[in-house]
Amino acid sequence: MSTSPVSVESVTSSTSSVWNRVTTWASENKAIVYTIAGATVVVTGAGAVYYFSGSKSSTPVSEEKRKSKKERRKEKKKAEENKNAGVAIKVEEAAPVTAKSATIEDEEELPQIDETTVDSFSQEDRNKYAAKLKVSGNKAYGSKDYNKAINLYGQAILCKPDPVFYSNRAACYNALSDWNRVVEDTTAAINMNPEYVKALNRRAHAYEHLEMFSEALLDYTASCIIDGFGNDQSTQSVERLLKKVAEKKAKAMLEGKPKKLPSPTFVTNYLQSYRPKPPPSGLEESAELGEGTGKGQLQRGLIAMDKKTGEGYEDAAKCFEKALELDDLEEYEAFALNMRATFRYLEGDMTQAMADLSKSIEVQPSLAQSYIKRASIQLEMGNRDAAADDFEQASSQNEDDPDIYYHRAQLHFILGELNDAAKDYQKSIDLDRQFIFSHIQLGVTQYKMGSVASSMNTFRRCIKAFDKIPDVYNYYGELLLDQQKYQEAIEKFEVAVDMEKQSKPMGMNVLPLINKALALFQWKQDFQEAENLCQKALIIDPECDIAVATMAQLLLQQGKVTEALKYFERAAEISRTEGEIINALSYAEATRTQLQVSEKYPHLSQRLQQIGAGGLGGPMR
Numbered sequence: 001m002s003t004s005p006v007s008v009e010s011v012t013s014s015t016s017s018v019w020n021r022v023t024t025w026a027s028e029n030k031a032i033v034y035t036i037a038g039a040t041v042v043v044t045g046a047g048a049v050y051y052f053s054g055s056k057s058s059t060p061v062s063e064e065k066r067k068s069k070k071e072r073r074k075e076k077k078k079a080e081e082n083k084n085a086g087v088a089i090k091v092e093e094a095a096p097v098t099a100k101s102a103t104i105e106d107e108e109e110l111p112q113i114d115e116t117t118v119d120s121f122s123q124e125d126r127n128k129y130a131a132k133l134k135v136s137g138n139k140a141y142g143s144k145d146y147n148k149a150i151n152l153y154g155q156a157i158l159c160k161p162d163p164v165f166y167s168n169r170a171a172c173y174n175a176l177s178d179w180n181r182v183v184e185d186t187t188a189a190i191n192m193n194p195e196y197v198k199a200l201n202r203r204a205h206a207y208e209h210l211e212m213f214s215e216a217l218l219d220y221t222a223s224c225i226i227d228g229f230g231n232d233q234s235t236q237s238v239e240r241l242l243k244k245v246a247e248k249k250a251k252a253m254l255e256g257k258p259k260k261l262p263s264p265t266f267v268t269n270y271l272q273s274y275r276p277k278p279p280p281s282g283l284e285e286s287a288e289l290g291e292g293t294g295k296g297q298l299q300r301g302l303i304a305m306d307k308k309t310g311e312g313y314e315d316a317a318k319c320f321e322k323a324l325e326l327d328d329l330e331e332y333e334a335f336a337l338n339m340r341a342t343f344r345y346l347e348g349d350m351t352q353a354m355a356d357l358s359k360s361i362e363v364q365p366s367l368a369q370s371y372i373k374r375a376s377i378q379l380e381m382g383n384r385d386a387a388a389d390d391f392e393q394a395s396s397q398n399e400d401d402p403d404i405y406y407h408r409a410q411l412h413f414i415l416g417e418l419n420d421a422a423k424d425y426q427k428s429i430d431l432d433r434q435f436i437f438s439h440i441q442l443g444v445t446q447y448k449m450g451s452v453a454s455s456m457n458t459f460r461r462c463i464k465a466f467d468k469i470p471d472v473y474n475y476y477g478e479l480l481l482d483q484q485k486y487q488e489a490i491e492k493f494e495v496a497v498d499m500e501k502q503s504k505p506m507g508m509n510v511l512p513l514i515n516k517a518l519a520l521f522q523w524k525q526d527f528q529e530a531e532n533l534c535q536k537a538l539i540i541d542p543e544c545d546i547a548v549a550t551m552a553q554l555l556l557q558q559g560k561v562t563e564a565l566k567y568f569e570r571a572a573e574i575s576r577t578e579g580e581i582i583n584a585l586s587y588a589e590a591t592r593t594q595l596q597v598s599e600k601y602p603h604l605s606q607r608l609q610q611i612g613a614g615g616l617g618g619p620m621r
Contacts, residue, residue: 334364
C-alpha cells in the first residue's frame with residue numbers, strides 16, 4: 001500500500017514540524033543561543049534600538065520657532081531615521097555649558113593649537129587645554145555648529161589623544177553624514193578602548209549607511225557581548241543587520257543557484273500527499289511505447305518517479321521535460337503539463353510551474369488535480385483568495401474528489417482556521433477512509449485545537465487501522481514528544497524507523513531518525529547519540545535540510561561554533577526558496593559573527609564563558 005505524508009504547503013506539519021520544533025527551541029532558549037553562538041539569531045523578540053543615550057535638542061526655543069515648517073519636518077524625519085537605525089547622536093557631556101560651569105576662559109582666550117605649535121606647550125598645559133577645548137566643542141555641538149566643533153575636538157586630540165574626543169568628533173561627522181570619517185574616528189577610539197560601547201555603536205551605524213553590513217553586524221554584536229546581552233534594544237540592531245546581511249547574500253546566491261530538486265524525503269512527502277492513482281490508460285508500464293515519443297518519455301518519467309529515490313526523481317523531471325518537447329502527447333498533454341509543473345515547483349520555479357498548470361487547466365478543465373496544485377502554489381506565494389478560488393473550481397469539476405478537501409484543509413490549517421480544517425479533513429475521510437494522512441492530519445488539528453484526548457484517540461484508531469504504515473507512528477510520536485512523554489515517543493519513532501527500513505530501504509523517510517535525535521537531546525541531553533542519528537539521516541538523504549539544520553543546532557548548543565557554521569551554510573545551499581535561504585543564512589551569519597568577534601576581540605570570549613557559567617549556557621569550545 002502506498003503511503004503519503006502531508007503536502008508541502010502544510011509547512012506547520014509534515015517535514016517542517018521538526019524544523020519548527022528546532023527553531024522554537026532556539027526561540028524559547030534565546031539566552032543559551034546568545035551565549036553559545038555569541039550573537040543573536042533571527043528568533044529574538046527585542047524592542048527598539050539602544051545605543052546612544054538620547055536627549056532633547058539643546059537648540060533654544062526661539063531658534064526653533066524661527067525655522068520654517070519644512071525645516072522642522074526635515075529635522076524631525078532625520079531624527080526619526082537615526083532612531084530607527086539605532087542612534088540618537090549625542091556627544092559625551094554635550095549639554096550646553098551653564099553660566100556656573102563656564103568659569104574657564106572663553107575659547108578666544110585659548111591659544112590656536114595645530115601640529116606646528118602643540119609641541120611648544122608643556123604636557124600639563126596640553127592636558128588643561130584639551131579639557132577646555134572639549135567643553136567648547138561640546139558647546140558648539142549643542143548649537144549644531146558641527147564644523148566648529150570638529151575643529152575644537154581636533155585641537156583637543158592634538159593636545160591629548162583621547163577616545164572620547166575621537167568619538168565626539170565622530171558624532172559631528174555623523175550629523176554631517178560623513179560616514180567614512182565617522183569610521184576613521186570611531187576606529188581610533190576603539191583602538192584606544194576596545195570596550196568603548198558608544199564608539200562601537202557609532203561605527204556600526206556608519207558602516208550600515210555605507211552598506212558594509214557584515215562590519216556593522218560585527219560591531220553591534222561586540223557591543224551586545226560587552227553589555228552582557230542585557231539590552232533588548234541592542235539585540236534588535238543585531239537582528240536587523242542579520243536580516244540585511246542574509247538578504248544580500250541570499251540574492252547573490254539565488255542569482256547563481258541552478259534549479260535543482262530538493263531532498264528525496266522532501267519530494268516524496270509532496271508527491272505522496274496526493275492519493276495514489278494508477279497511470280492513465282495507455283501509459284502503464286506494460287504498454288509498448290517508443291523512447292523517442294512524447295508518450296514514451298511520459299511513461300518513463302512515471303516509472304522513474306515510482307522508484308522514490310533522488311536519481312529516480314531527477315530522471316523523472318528530465319523525462320517530463322522531454323515529453324513536452326517532443327509534442328506528440330495528444331490526450332495526455334494536460335497530464336504531462338501537470339507533471340512537469342510538479343517538478344518545476346519542487347525545483348522552486350514558481351512562475352513556470354504556474355504557467356504549466358494554467359495551460360493544463362486550459363487543455364483539460366476537468367483535471368481537478370491541476371487546480372489543487374495551482375492552489376498550493378498560490379498559497380505559498382501569499383495569494384490566499386486565488387488559492388480559495390482554485391479549490392472552488394476544482395470542486396465544480398469533481399465535488400467527490402477527496403484530494404480537494406484534504407488540500408483545502410491544509411490551507412485552513414496554515415491560516416489557523418482549525419475548525420474549518422477539521423471539517424475538510426473529515427470530509428476527505430468520508431470520501432476515502434483508506435488515505436491515512438487525512439486521519440493523521442485530523443488528529444494533529446484536534447491537538448492544535450486543545451482537544452488532546454480526542455487527538456490521542458484518533459491516533460490510537462489510526463494505529464489499529466494502519467498498523468503497518470510507519471508514518472502514523474512517527475506523527476503520533478511527535479505529539480507524545482510535545483507532551484514530554486519521551487519514552488513513549490522514542491518507542492514510536494523506533495517502530496517507524498524499523499518499518500521504513502523494511503518497506504523502503506532505498507528511499508526511506510529519515511524524519512523518524514531526526515525526531516528520535518531531538519527526543520534524546522530533550523530528554524537526556526544525549527548529544528552524541530542525537531548527532532549519530534542525524535548523521536545516519538544524512539547518509540541516507542544528504543540533501544535533507546531538516547537533518548542539516550538539526551545538526552547545526554545540536555552543535556551550536558554544545559558550543560561547537562565552527563562546525564555549526566558549516567551546517568548552517570550547507571542548509572542555505574540546499575534550501576529551496578528565498579525565504580528558506582534567508583532563514584538559514586541568518587543563523588549562519590550569527591554564528592560567523594561570533595567567530596569573528598572571538599578573533600578580533602579575544603577578551604570577549606572569556607566574557608561569554610562567564611555569562612554561560614551563570615546558568616545561561618555552556619562554555620564555548
